[in-house]
Amino acid sequence: MLRHLCQCRARSLQPRRLFHDVRVYKEDRRWPGWQVVVGIETHAQIKARRKLFSESLTSDPGEIPNTHVTLFDAAFPGTLPTLNQKCVDLALRAAVALECNIQARSSFDRKHYFYSDLPSGYQITQQYAPIALSGKLNISRPGSPTFPVRIKQIQLEQDTAKSTFNPRTRTSYIDLNRAGTGLMEIVSEPDLRSPEEAGAYVRTLQAVLRAVGSSDGNMEQGSLRCDVNVSVNRVGRPPGTRCEIKNLNSVRFMMAAIIHEISRQRTILESAPNPDTATVPQETRGFDEHRFETYRLRSKEDAPDYRYMPDPNLGVLVLNQDRILKIRETLPxxxxxxxxxxxxxxxxxxxxxxxxxxxxxxxxxxxxxxxxxxxxxxxxxxxxxxxxxxxxxxxxxxxxxxxxxxxxxxxxxxxxxxxxxxxxxxxxxxxxxxxxxxxxxxxxxxxxxxxxxxxxxxxxxxxxxxxxxxxxxLQLIALSQRSSSPSSPSASASISTTTDDASSELRALCGDAIVALPDEVAAVRKGNKNVLNKIVGHVMKDSRGRADAKAVRALLEELILKQQ
Amino acid sequence: MRPPKSWASLRIHRRLISTTTTTDARTRIAAHNAHINAFVCTSDPPPTTNENIDTGGLVLGGKPVAVKASICTMDMGTSCSSGMLRDFTSPYDATVVRLLRAAGADIVGKTNCDEFGMGSLNVHSIHGPVVNPYTPPPPSQLLPVLSSLFLRRRSPGGSSGGSAAAVAAGMCYAALGTDTGGSTRLPASYCGVVGLKPSYGLLSRWGVVSFADSLDCVGVLAGTVFDVKRVFNVLNVYDAKDPTASTPEARRRAGEACSNRLHNLGLSTGSLHGLRVGIPQEYFPEELTPAILRPLRRTLAALRKKGATIVPVSMPATSYALSAYYVLASAEASSCLARFDGVEYGLNVRPPPGTDIASSSVGALYAHTRSAAFGQEVQRRILLGTYALSADAFDNYFLQAQRVRQLVKDDFNRVFAAPNFQYSDTGGVGSDDGVDVLIHPSAIQTAPLLDAGPDVDGQGQEYVQDVLTVPASLAGVPGLSVPMKVGAEGDGWPVGVSIIGQWGCEEMVFAVGQAVEGLGGDTS
Known part of the structure; x- marks a missing residue:
């Protein structure tokens, strides 16, 4: 356990590799001379019947508040988590679909902060040793070449409760229905280069998660939410300082937020006196859905220290090869x-x-x-x-x-x-x-x-x-002039009689038409073949679509011209 | 302060505690709890007072058992001796409580303790301190100046002081405590009773309010090793609700290895021939008082006389254990106690009028409740733990302490003959020249004075009480404190000796505990 922790901690502290762009720069007419770099953290609710660590059933947003809550969800003293293996399996499906390196040993950590949507004062997540690392998702857009987005990691974690503040009554309302629902945090590398690519990435990811049944990926219902990291730099220069835009709940808002962020960051860099030293201040930002703008939530200095600690209750999640193989084999x-x-x-x-x-x-x-x-x-x-x-x-x-x-x-x-x-x-x-x-x-x-x-x-x-x-x-069996071959051997007896009947019925219909349209019949006999169409039409109408026009034509010709 | 005369009746033979009935227990609680303060609440007596009824064949049928105030019960409050949970009643029974009830036990009441288990003297409690009920022999042969000392109130030890005092005063047959760093063994030593900290993971923690999840164990206190063993066996059941519960497979393997060794030794005949007892040289710090050392020497000599081989061993990581323990336990405490914000349950202190609720951070709002509800010692440890987990300190404190913890575990695995079966992937294979048990003093001194002033309240002094008990907690191995026979050389107060076994080797620990017990316990 300790060795595991130290290794994982060491890995998490490694400096990032020097920036080597995986994508070839392509000029965007909207911001010529600038490169946009985007990475996305997606929080997808796991479509499990029960929560990640409790027996409680998961819920939909519309349900009566605080009806899907166990004592553990409300962080009662003395309660302990039990990992829901169904959630693990669903995360593994996503990991296999995203071609991730599934970790034989992963572990859970506590992320501490005080907020009313977090009853225990910490969120259980996978900070040091996530369940899956280094995957890939290919993105295709109409009219553009397919490109890969690297997936940095997938980690299991708990969703929070919902708190709403009523300013009039100065009261916070807390709904624990969502508290403890399983989430997959899927973190991409900064491989996206435009708002449209970001949109395509989220849509593709959504389709994959839905296809394998890991998540319903419903952004309107909040079961898929995105945090987007955006930076801009002048072409040929190292990447800029990124800002994170939190909690975007539609692809449209996400793209709008990126577009606004690009122009905001450009303005900062362009108005700086010295372009060599100009930087955008590192910030966490929100998105105003009415003004279509991002706004500052907190600066780097205000960034909370989450005091990550290995969860002493949950230990190491060991996944054997058989289990992974089974997921692979039964993947939709x-x-x-x-x-x-x-x-x-x-x-x-x-x-x-x-x-x-x-x-x-x-x-x-x-x-x-x-x-x-x-x-x-x-x-x-x-x-x-x-x-x-x-x-x-x-x-x-x-x-x-x-x-x-x-x-x-x-x-x-x-x-x-x-x-x-x-x-x-x-x-x-x-x-x-x-x-x-x-x-x-x-x-x-x-x-x-x-x-x-x-x-x-x-x-x-x-x-x-x-x-x-x-x-x-419904008497829809086609009227044909001769007994056609039966549709299946097993039904031959009944079919042959019906087709015999059908053939005589067609003959009768044609006879009726000849009687009903004497002038037209006469014209046809005189050689005006075009008039035959009218008689065919009459028969077709009487047959209520059951007759084949070609067959009717042939039969009429036979009947009219033979009688000549 | 002189003890009231009625205390004379509290000098009880342990055999008497063994046969204590529900009625006896309730009578004694009614008579003496006002002085001892062991119980913070009591339950209604069972409907029928005829104790021969309805106990038919149940292991603990009709036995009065006390439960520490940090273990959840539905019928009584679970205050954890904290202002935070002063009026809190749990909506469920802890698994260990459910098992006790199923075995026929009568849960007579909830016992006082240090707030959330943090303390070694049972003085950090909203219910006030517990008074050690032990009465030393008449000090006639002692110097008058000393005799006044003996009559001053003493601490029962902590944090499960109420549980130990309740057993010592005959207010119950047995009591549950908890043990995170010595909280069961230390009070057992100070109060002259038997206290077990079982192997980590054997007794369910579902319903036991967490102080430090990776260290917390349910402890068992009673008058004799036999009684502790009886209660332990009732509780030693795998519980799927506890994610840290040891697997049935690990229990079985450890149990079998232990049984085989016991069978080969044939301890039941009274001979200890072949038993290898390790004495860790690092467990005799300079703080250890002579009042402890002499009874220990006599005990070891007696064990040797009965055939045991005494083997000096070295456990070099011991000297770092206490510091590592306080870093880890405090770090986990800062996390485990984060849930007490006054929102879902517990005390809620409104921010003062005029506070702008909308613009205050939630943490600032919670601070009103947490500052008012947590006692000084709990606040101190939360702050220490919060620092140890901060990004800047994590590597030097938390990770470093985890490394020390591993070294401590390695020490134990190296000296024991039996392999460690706790986790399938650790522990090695045991060693042929290893020992069956380790024996060391449970405490560095006899029960400290309750009213000693700044000396006792100074944290350093209090923390050092745990120096001998924390290594077994860090390693997760079982420790049993048994009272030793004390002579005239000390102050007449009880002294406990700890028997430590390999993980899951409770049977071995009990067997050696009974041998020590057979040498003669306290002087009563």
Missing amino acids: ELPWDTRKRLSDEYGLSQRDVDVLLAVDSGREVKYDGEIGDADAGAVAYFDRLCAGRATPGSSSPERRDPKVVVNWMTHELLGQLAARKESFADNHLSVEQMGQLIDLVQNKTITGTSGKILLRQMLANPSRTPTEQVAQE
Whole structure:
């Protein structure tokens, strides 16, 4: 324990390496001649059912204050922490996703300060020996080359309570619901060079944390918060003094804060008499959301001494290789892997991939990393649709055409759900039902038009009835001129009768049209083939979309011209 | 001040304490607590006073047990002898209290102590000092000038002074204390009772108000080693609520090693043949008074006579232990006591009228409560600990003290024959020429005078009381203080001897403790 502490302490005290820029300077028209350096500390609430060190359930911001509180959360005398291993596992997922070096031994420290949102007078964090070090996150932005951001470390720590001050009654209100909820502090190296890159980094990180189930990354709800370190320097000069802007709770505010900070720091440096000695005073700053400006919270001289001390209760967190391996093996697919797979394996267009991923990015993140229903998520739904249906007697299922599937999903299914003001999560159509629908259209048992009607009907009237049966009940089976091959061997008996019926019904409809439109029939017989379209239209209308226009045309021609 | 006449009845044989009933205990508390001040509150007697009922087969059935005021109980206050928690009642029972109740014990009351366990004389308490109830033999054969000294009030030692005094006065069968740096062993020595600081991690700390988490242990005090052992066995249960609880595996391994060694020695026959007793040469500082040294020599001679081998050993880190202890304990105290801000519970002192609440820092607002509620000694240690943890001092004080602590642990692991099973990755394998136990005086003197003035209140004097007890606390190994037979050469007050064993070797410590006890205890 002591050796561990000394080593970690020594590491934390090592002077930072000389600045070697990992990025090539690129001029920004907004601040020519200046380089902007940004690093971000992200606090992500761990999506665990219980708090980091207590049995208490975690809470949402809207809940009744002080209803998720155990004696430990309220720092009652004699209470002790018990580490929630679910939180550790979720942090490990993030660490694996961010390609971090997971530490076989890490430990917890106490960070002391007096504030009403901190009942015990200290926050348990990982100052000296964090759970994961030196990772990487690749950032892609449309129209720019992908670049890596180095992750310095991930540390586990407790969230604080919420205190609000009412100036009128001069009263502080303290809500301990959030106190002790698990946080991951994810610290980037100063590898970002613009407000936009910073925004892209946070969005990418958010997507990764959501994908692996570590955090729901919801900035509006406060489950993801950022502290941003910003410095500016003239090109070719060493980096400037950084200022830290605390507690930014939206990407928009974060980018605005960086932009304001750049201009503020530039003004200080440009107005200094000697550019060689000019420095920005090191400060911790806040962001005013109404004025879109940063403001001074405290200077370096006022920086509190947190009196970090190894937590004597929690000891060393030992992680064996088996545990890390298991996390690695069961890690949900990462966004960039999904993207690559969808385009490489299925040949989907960038646009279709974007649509599917966008649907999944809004998906609910379950507690404790539970994956939930296997159908959940558009990508999983798509995968299962493409995998096709199992054919009896054959080990490999009959795969569906991915492009047809993605069209049905993105255009029809998502479109009709949107029209119903429903999200993908509200979709109750099983993969089997949706797959059958696509199959019915593909093998021309129903027409495309009927397929859309059928989908609308099935979304409006949820049931477990197989799609083909619903199609028959709605009389949507296509009218064809001859008995088509049955859609599946198992259903051959019923299908062949229906198709026989269908073929005779189509013949009857055409006969009716010939009787109903004698003038047009006569014109066609005279050789005016254009008039045939009108008769086809009549039949199509009568068939309520069940007929295939080409087939109707052929049948009409046959009937009209044969009778000549 | 002369002790009241009724104190004569307090000269109790330890066998008598062993058989003390709930009714006896409550009667004695009612009669004598006003003078002794051992209890700060008492519980209602159990519904049935017939003690033969409802105790059926329970290990502690009907036994009156006292609990230190820094251990949580739902039915009585847990003041920790602090103004901060003067009116605080815990909403839950500590695990050790729950285990006592489950074993049939009657928790008769909460005992006085130094505030949050910080002190060695039990004088730092909002409930006032505890008076050592021991009555020395009639001083007829002593010089008149000395005899007046013997009748002046003495300290029971601290910080678990109330617990030791309660046992010594027959107000209970056994008492729980806590021991961070000697707080159970020192009062046991001063009051002439048996006191155990168990191996760190064996008894649950859930519900024990923290002074210094890495050092705090629940201590057990009783009249005889047998009774201490009985209570210890009830409490020695793994508790998942305590993250520092030793794993069942570590307990089993240490216990087995200890049992095997005891079996091979065959101590039960009364012979100590083969037992190797180490005497650490560094445990005889210049402050040690002759009143301690002579009984110790006699005890060692008697043990040798019974077959034990006395082995001089050296534990070179001992001289640094006290300083390291005060740095570490104070640093942890400054952290553990940060929670007392008067917001969620405890005393709350409003800032004076006119204070601008909106612009004051929260720490400045809390200062009103903390300044008013904490006693001088607690404030002193919080300040010392706060400094030791500050960025500038951390390396030279806290880290340096941690290094010393490791050296102290190494000392113990080097001299013991048994390996240390506390953590799987430390402790080595033990050594063949090692010793089974260490024996040293529990204290440098007999109970100090309560009203000695600045001499006692000067911190240096008070801190030095702990010089012999802190090494075992730093190392986390068990220590048992047993009263020795005292002769006519001293002042007639009790003197304890400490038996220290390897981690988890309580059985060995008890066995040797019973052998020492068998040589004859105090002169009563």
